[in-house]
Amino acid sequence: MNDFVFCAPTKVFFGKDTHKQAGSIVAGYGFKKIMLHFGGGSVKRNGVYDAVMDSLTSAGIEVVELGGVEPNPKMSLVRRGIALARETGVQLILALGGGSVIDSAKAIAVGTANEEDPALFFAKVAEPKAALPVGTILTLSAAGSEMSNSCVITNDETWEKRGLGSDFHRPLFSIMNPELTYTVDRWQTGCGIVDIMMHTLERYLTKESEMALTDRIAESILKTVVEYGRIAIDNPRDYEARAQLMWAGSLSHNGLTALGRDYFMCCHQIEHEISGMFDRVSHGAGLAVVFPAWCKFAYKHNIHRFAQYAVNVWNCEMNFAEPEKTALAGIRATEEFFASIGMPTRLSQLDIPEESIEELAWNTTFKGKRTLPGYGEYGKDEIIEILRLAL
Amino acid sequence: MNDFVFCAPTKVFFGKDTHKQAGSIVAGYGFKKIMLHFGGGSVKRNGVYDAVMDSLTSAGIEVVELGGVEPNPKMSLVRRGIALARETGVQLILALGGGSVIDSAKAIAVGTANEEDPALFFAKVAEPKAALPVGTILTLSAAGSEMSNSCVITNDETWEKRGLGSDFHRPLFSIMNPELTYTVDRWQTGCGIVDIMMHTLERYLTKESEMALTDRIAESILKTVVEYGRIAIDNPRDYEARAQLMWAGSLSHNGLTALGRDYFMCCHQIEHEISGMFDRVSHGAGLAVVFPAWCKFAYKHNIHRFAQYAVNVWNCEMNFAEPEKTALAGIRATEEFFASIGMPTRLSQLDIPEESIEELAWNTTFKGKRTLPGYGEYGKDEIIEILRLAL
Numbered sequence: 001m002n003d004f005v006f007c008a009p010t011k012v013f014f015g016k017d018t019h020k021q022a023g024s025i026v027a028g029y030g031f032k033k034i035m036l037h038f039g040g041g042s043v044k045r046n047g048v049y050d051a052v053m054d055s056l057t058s059a060g061i062e063v064v065e066l067g068g069v070e071p072n073p074k075m076s077l078v079r080r081g082i083a084l085a086r087e088t089g090v091q092l093i094l095a096l097g098g099g100s101v102i103d104s105a106k107a108i109a110v111g112t113a114n115e116e117d118p119a120l121f122f123a124k125v126a127e128p129k130a131a132l133p134v135g136t137i138l139t140l141s142a143a144g145s146e147m148s149n150s151c152v153i154t155n156d157e158t159w160e161k162r163g164l165g166s167d168f169h170r171p172l173f174s175i176m177n178p179e180l181t182y183t184v185d186r187w188q189t190g191c192g193i194v195d196i197m198m199h200t201l202e203r204y205l206t207k208e209s210e211m212a213l214t215d216r217i218a219e220s221i222l223k224t225v226v227e228y229g230r231i232a233i234d235n236p237r238d239y240e241a242r243a244q245l246m247w248a249g250s251l252s253h254n255g256l257t258a259l260g261r262d263y264f265m266c267c268h269q270i271e272h273e274i275s276g277m278f279d280r281v282s283h284g285a286g287l288a289v290v291f292p293a294w295c296k297f298a299y300k301h302n303i304h305r306f307a308q309y310a311v312n313v314w315n316c317e318m319n320f321a322e323p324e325k326t327a328l329a330g331i332r333a334t335e336e337f338f339a340s341i342g343m344p345t346r347l348s349q350l351d352i353p354e355e356s357i358e359e360l361a362w363n364t365t366f367k368g369k370r371t372l373p374g375y376g377e378y379g380k381d382e383i384i385e386i387l388r389l390a391l
Numbered sequence: 392m393n394d395f396v397f398c399a400p401t402k403v404f405f406g407k408d409t410h411k412q413a414g415s416i417v418a419g420y421g422f423k424k425i426m427l428h429f430g431g432g433s434v435k436r437n438g439v440y441d442a443v444m445d446s447l448t449s450a451g452i453e454v455v456e457l458g459g460v461e462p463n464p465k466m467s468l469v470r471r472g473i474a475l476a477r478e479t480g481v482q483l484i485l486a487l488g489g490g491s492v493i494d495s496a497k498a499i500a501v502g503t504a505n506e507e508d509p510a511l512f513f514a515k516v517a518e519p520k521a522a523l524p525v526g527t528i529l530t531l532s533a534a535g536s537e538m539s540n541s542c543v544i545t546n547d548e549t550w551e552k553r554g555l556g557s558d559f560h561r562p563l564f565s566i567m568n569p570e571l572t573y574t575v576d577r578w579q580t581g582c583g584i585v586d587i588m589m590h591t592l593e594r595y596l597t598k599e600s601e602m603a604l605t606d607r608i609a610e611s612i613l614k615t616v617v618e619y620g621r622i623a624i625d626n627p628r629d630y631e632a633r634a635q636l637m638w639a640g641s642l643s644h645n646g647l648t649a650l651g652r653d654y655f656m657c658c659h660q661i662e663h664e665i666s667g668m669f670d671r672v673s674h675g676a677g678l679a680v681v682f683p684a685w686c687k688f689a690y691k692h693n694i695h696r697f698a699q700y701a702v703n704v705w706n707c708e709m710n711f712a713e714p715e716k717t718a719l720a721g722i723r724a725t726e727e728f729f730a731s732i733g734m735p736t737r738l739s740q741l742d743i744p745e746e747s748i749e750e751l752a753w754n755t756t757f758k759g760k761r762t763l764p765g766y767g768e769y770g771k772d773e774i775i776e777i778l779r780l781a782l
Contacts, residue, residue, distance in 0.1 A: 001634045003406025008399065014650075015394025213615040213635055213642070220607030227603065243392045244604055247650070251604070259405075259638070 001211045001260035008254040010147045011173040014247065016239075018177045019137050022052050023059025025173060026092065026135065033062040034092040034135075035085055037105045039069040043096055043139060046183050052096055052137060064088045066108075069097060071282065072275055073104040074156040078118060081108035085132065092172075095136045099143020099195075099283075102136050103151035106169035109134045113168075122153055122162040131168035137175045140184055141245040142192030142284060144199050144253025146174040154276055160363075161276030163268075176250070178242035186233060190341040191284025193229040196245065197222055198287045199252040203263040205295070205305060207375065211260035218257045219312045221248050226313070226337060233341045266372040267291050270383060273364040274352065281350050288343035289350060293390035294374075295331040297382070301375035303327050347390045357387045392602045392651040399645040401538045402564040405638065407630075409568045410528050413443050414450025416564060417483065417526065424453040425483040425526075426476055428496045430460040434487055434530060437574050443487055443528060455479045457499075460488060462673065463666055464495040465547040466510060472499035473509065476523065483563075486527045490534020490586075490674075493527050494542035497560040500525045504559075513544055513553040522559035528566045531575055532636040533583030533675060535590050535644025537565040545667055551754075552667030554659075567641070569633035577624060580636075581732040582675025584620040587636065588613055589678045590643040594654040596686070596696060598766065602651035609648045610703045612639050617704070617728060624732045657763040658682050661774060664755040665743065672741050679734035680741060684781035685765075686722040688773070692766030694718050738781045748778045 013025060026034060036056070043049040056063050066081050085093065085108055093112075095105035111118035113130040120126040136146045145151065149170045154161040184192070204218045225248045231241035251257070271286040299306040307323045310316035310330025319325045335345050344350055347357075361383035364372065371377035378386070404416060417425060427447070434440040447454050457472050476484065476499055484503075486496035502509035504521040511517040527537045536542060540561040545552040575583070595609045616639045622632035642648070662677040690697040698714045701707035701721025710716045726736050735741055738748075752774035755763065762768035769777070 001406075001631060003409070005402070005404055007402040009402075011396070011398040011400075013396055015392075018394070210631055212618065213611060213638055216611030216615055217608055220604060220611050224604040224607055240392060240601055243651075247604055260634075 002209055002262065004259045006255055006259055007167070008147055008256065010171045010254070012147070012176060012250065013173065014176045016177060016179055018175045019048060019180060020051055020055050022094070022137060022175060023055035023057070023061055025175065026056060026061050026094065027059040029092075029133075029172070031061065031092045031133075033064070033088070033090050034094050035064045035066055035081070035088070035090040035108070036094050036096060037069065037081065037101055037108065038067045038096040039098075039101050040067070042183070048139065048180055049096065064090050069101045069104045071100050072154045072161065072279055073100045073107075075107075075119060075153050076156050078104055078107040078111060078153060082111040082118065085112040090132070092133045092135055095134065096139065098138070098140025099145040102134075102138075102143065102145040102171070103153060105134050105136070106131070106145070106151035107153050107164070108132075110164070110166065110169050119155055122155070122164050128166050128168055131166065133172045134169055135173050135175070136171050137180075138177075138246065139180045140188065140192060141181055141242070141249040142195040144196065144249050146171055146176065147250045147254035149255075150253070152272065154279075159276055161272040163272070174250070176246050178239055178246045181242050181246065182237045184236065186236070186342055188282070189232055189236065190343045191282045192249065193225055193233075193245065193341055194284040194288045194338060194343055196225050196249045196252045198267060198291060200257045201291065202265045202267055203258040203261060205298070205302070205309060206261055206263045207302070209261045214257060214259050214261055215308075221252050221257065222313045224248050229341060264373045266374045266378060267294050269372050270294075270360075270364050270386065273360050274350070277356070277360060277363065278350070278352060281352075285344055285350060288338045288345055289347055289390050290386070292331060292335045292338070292345055293386050295334070296389045297386045298375050299327050299331065300324075306330055345390075347387065354391060357384055360387060393600055393653065395650045397646055397650055398558070399538055399647065401562045401645070403538070403567060403641065404564065405567045407568060407570055409566045410439060410571060411442055411446050413485070413528060413566060414446035414448070414452055416566065417447060417452050417485065418450040420483075420524075420563070422452065422483045422524075424455070424479070424481050425485050426455045426457055426472070426479070426481040426499070427485050427487060428460065428472065428492055428499065429458045429487040430489075430492050431458070433574070439530065439571055440487065455481050460492045460495045462491050463545045463552065463670055464491045464498075466498075466544050467547050469495055469498040469502060469509060469544060473502040476503040481523070483524045483526055486525065487530065489529070489531025490536045493525075493529075493534065493536040493562070494544060496525050496527070497522070497536070497542035498544050498555070499523075501555070501557065501560050510546060513546070513555050519557050519559055522557065524563045525560055526564050526566070527562050528571075529637065530571045531579065531583060532572055532633070532640040533586040535587065535640050537562055537567065538641045538645035540646075541644070543663065545670075550667055552663040554663070565641070567637050569630055569637045572633050572637065573628045575627065577627070577733055579673070580623055580627065581734045582673045583636065583640065584616055584624075584732055585675040585679045585729060585734055587616050587640045587643045589658060589682060591648045592682065593656045593658055594649040594652060596689070596693070596700060597652060597654045598693070599696075600652045605648060605650050605652055606699075612643050612648065613704045615639050620732060655764045657765045657769060658685050660763050661685075661751075661755050661777065664751050665741070668747070668751060668754065669741070669743060672743075676735055676741065679729045679736055680738055680781050681777070683722060683726045683729070683736055684777050686725070687780045688777045689766050690718050690722065691715075697721055736781075738778065745782060748775055751778060
């Protein structure tokens, strides 16, 4: 087991109608003036925005509003948010939405509290030294941003999509009402299921480091997401299924599933380039294409770990004589599951032509400036090979 | 799934030699003067005390010392600690030890920051409104107090052993080096294994509330503790085994294993009375006696849950025609495991005579002032019946 530091201090308010407690929760922390940050029309159409605003104003909270966050949230809106936060002197950025809204809120929180251009933090040229507090009201089970220290923003000048990890912007609190995800459609539910699984899988299918408890917890999350993901796809208003997915999403990305282990996140890096270049691509759908391809490229470097995944998550029979067959059965089971919940597993299903592969791979290496960690270091050639396995 | 609030903000520094970082960690929080609280001679004999003191003084931390914590920590020492903390104006209580030392530190932290007699908080007559910050350097995997919000103190005037749950005294940070537990003897290692399992089991074997992810995580902890507990008993210097037990101990009691479920903790309540009346009894050993008895009393009220425990934790074959047999097989497996690691499973092995049962049961009800929650409410008669099953 590797040494580790773990701190996941976000306070979680989980359950039915919890979004209606937003006002008392915010007031309980002593905040008086906040920014409510949200996306497009869905929270307005389904009444969630009204319920949250009622709760906040009834508690005497002064609210500055900033809507308009898009999927793959953009730096231009982050800059507007920073200007607005400074101008109005808000004390908290409250994100009402899914991962895109929360990530945008985190970037605003960091950008407001530091003098540097926020793009420098994402380019890793500068490091943030503080952030405004962030709270969330979650409406989508997927990104895990509600308990994580990471955020991903697309620079809409360069179309580079980059992540920033910082404990400063980890949410102070997150309000999670699974009922708010009843209206998430089949496609977005599927994308969320893949994203949750991938946050766990990229920490699980890694190099050797014996860490039994972390492995068992990772397998717990994966099995739960598969079981209840199927139910949520078939019956979007099943509270239990929506609740299991929501809590699994948070635990998958708050650090718990990586403790004592190294990890790569290289499928995420490749996918960020895909949805950075092709803005129409949902992150989860991109991951569903990249992951099986990466598995086929990578599994031979750690056959018994892929076999463990197959047996412990997918209930495959262990082939003790030929463990490779078990490893492959687990990859196949994953692809079949993704397909069964309506996810693509090939680049063609994302309308990404073969001709784009070379540019995608080159961009993933930041034009030759980095390699990706994996079983070995992946440069342009290896990423091309992975992406060709997704054709 | 029940609604829940979850917050486990303790920052964990886990790994080899981490106790030597105590000074830089304490200084990093800005503390300049602290109380170092510890037990008897073991930390002095094995060099841990010296290493921690070196680290603290090298970092310029002024240290006020208070040793002498006994197993089943006593209110009289807590009172001395409170007086000393007030007199010296320390900013942090740093516990160096196991659950007893940490619980004593928590009680001092609460007592110092409130005007009331601390015994009133444990008697539930008053509620604390603050606490000094608490840090821990863990030397025993058992109580889980290093991440929990609970503490248990024995009043050595009345010999009542009572718990106090409060987020105020939840540790700010915990330093966990599994190597510090290499010198824990076979008996105390066994007691710790039982205590860790019981913190999870008392949250798991409860009334109905579907909560798959919490169940899977609880089973993960239990399976890991059984697997690595056996190794640690046989080879006390196996780092991996000691590390798995240590991290399992923290996760078992930080709240994670109860989310979305009701729970009882009634075996703990009965055991507190046993080790309160018979100070020689170790908490874990008392639990190893009470738990199988409680299972035999309780399992018929939830046969399929006890069967789930048998199958998912002990790999028992499910008897679909007669699930009761599977439930009983799980209870038997637990008893056999406890015995295999040198734990008692009968009152006689604790030298507790049958004649004490009535008084124990009466005291557990606080002399008729409370019942215990379980499958139904347990009064004196039910507790007598449970204890008789431990004869």
